[in-house]
Amino acid sequence: MVDTRLIAGLREIAGDYDGLLCDAWGVIHNGQTLYPGVEEALTNFRQQQGPVVVLTNAPRPSHLIPAQLDRIGLSRGAYDLVVTSGDATHQVIKDLADKPFFRIGPAKDDAMFEALSIQFTSSDEAEAIFCSGVNDDFTETPEDYRGMLTSLAERGLPMVCANPDIVVKFGDKIIYCAGAIGQLYEELGGKVLLGGKPFGPIYDLARARIKDETGKSPKRFLVIGDGIDTDIRGANNQNYDCLFIADGIFAEEARDQGQLSAAKLASALDARGVHAAYGLDSLVW
Numbered sequence: 043m044v045d046t047r048l049i050a051g052l053r054e055i056a057g058d059y060d061g062l063l064c065d066a067w068g069v070i071h072n073g074q075t076l077y078p079g080v081e082e083a084l085t086n087f088r089q090q091q092g093p094v095v096v097l098t099n100a101p102r103p104s105h106l107i108p109a110q111l112d113r114i115g116l117s118r119g120a121y122d123l124v125v126t127s128g129d130a131t132h133q134v135i136k137d138l139a140d141k142p143f144f145r146i147g148p149a150k151d152d153a154m155f156e157a158l159s160i161q162f163t164s165s166d167e168a169e170a171i172f173c174s175g176v177n178d179d180f181t182e183t184p185e186d187y188r189g190m191l192t193s194l195a196e197r198g199l200p201m202v203c204a205n206p207d208i209v210v211k212f213g214d215k216i217i218y219c220a221g222a223i224g225q226l227y228e229e230l231g232g233k234v235l236l237g238g239k240p241f242g243p244i245y246d247l248a249r250a251r252i253k254d255e256t257g258k259s260p261k262r263f264l265v266i267g268d269g270i271d272t273d274i275r276g277a278n279n280q281n282y283d284c285l286f287i288a289d290g291i292f293a294e295e296a297r298d299q300g301q302l303s304a305a306k307l308a309s310a311l312d313a314r315g316v317h318a319a320y321g322l323d324s325l326v327w
Contacts (some may be wrong), residue, residue, distance in 0.1 A: 046286065046311070046321045048304055052083045053327050055320060061260025063282070064121070065170040065239075065247060066107070068096065068268035068290025069325055073212035076115040077289060079326030086327050092121065093256045095248050097265075099127040099238040099272060101151055101174035101204035101220060122253050127238025128174075131204045133247065134237040135160065138200065143306035146187070147174030147204070149273070151253060159192050165194065173224060179217040183318040184226045185320040191223070195232035206238045206272055211291055239269070240276030265290060266325060274316045284316040286311075287325050296321070 049055060062084070067073060070080050100107060102203045104124040110119070125183060127242070142163040151174040176182040194201075203224035209216050224234040237243035253259050263282045265272020268290025277284035286292075288302045293308040296302055302323045311317055 044119050044303040046318050048321045051326045056087050059262045059264040061263045062087050062094045063097040063265045065273050066096050067210045069287045071114045083325050083327040092260050093252050096121050096124045099207045101128045104129050106132045123191050127205050130237030130244035130247050133243050134235050135202050141169040143170050143172045162284035173220045174204040175220045184222045187260045191227050192230050200233045201227050205232050206236045213293045239261035239272040245280050270314050278316050283319040285320040289324050
């Protein structure tokens with residue numbers, strides 16, 4: 043067990059780092075509302091320490107995300123750039139670009155599909171699957187896809203999963219992400235390929251884009267996230283320190299009577315074989 047230090051704000055540890063990789067959903071916002079204090083925390087780090095990257099498992103291209111953050115209320119002065127799982131997935135899909143794909147994903151992801159140079163076809167004719175989520179994330183669950191996925195897995199079709207997240211909180215509602223479809227597909231014997239957190243391609247891409255867009259090459263990154271299996275595990279895989287935020291999908295596992303609990307957080311992290319250097323209820327300065 044590695045002890046996690048609970049802190050009162052990012053200011054306590056910011057001086058030890060020169061780059062920030064910050065998750066979006068569950069840390070910056072809940073899909074509808076910007077969390078209080080986030081603007082100040084990110085802006086202060088950026089001004090005092092180094093580049094701030096919004097590193098998100100959103101399956102869409104990064105150029106679409108700033109407008110979404112605008113609507114939620116986060117100013118563009120709070121971060122330098124955005125890198126998405128959608129961006130990283132472009133790299134993963136290159137090896138399969140000659141195959142016809144069957145698409146699983148909602149209409150809101152059309153921009154991502156349009157940006158890919160791949161051919162889409164019916165499930166019967168497909169040689170691979172591209173999944174960006176359930177088709178209707180407000181009403182459907184992975185079980186709605188079990189029959190279809192069973193058939194596809196039996197044919198040995200690889201699945202490119204554009205978002206490794208299993209679920210996210212939209213306001214007070216839990217909705218399923220592409221990772222949930224990928225998880226079920228693996229259980230059925232299918233092969234799943236991923237580029238987002240916690241896998242390496244998204245971090246490689248983030249480091250390259252920071253250098254290209256800011257001219258800087260941070261050596262001491264801090265990762266901020268709420269997802270134990272994505273943000274925390276990804277930070278561990280990259281040997282980066284991580285700050286766990288208890289506002290997201292693991293809030294109930296990490297809190298006791300509404301407050302972040304060192305003991306409960308340790309139990310949740312240990313159960314998944316990961317560790318976080320720091321813990322914080324909400325991202326504040």
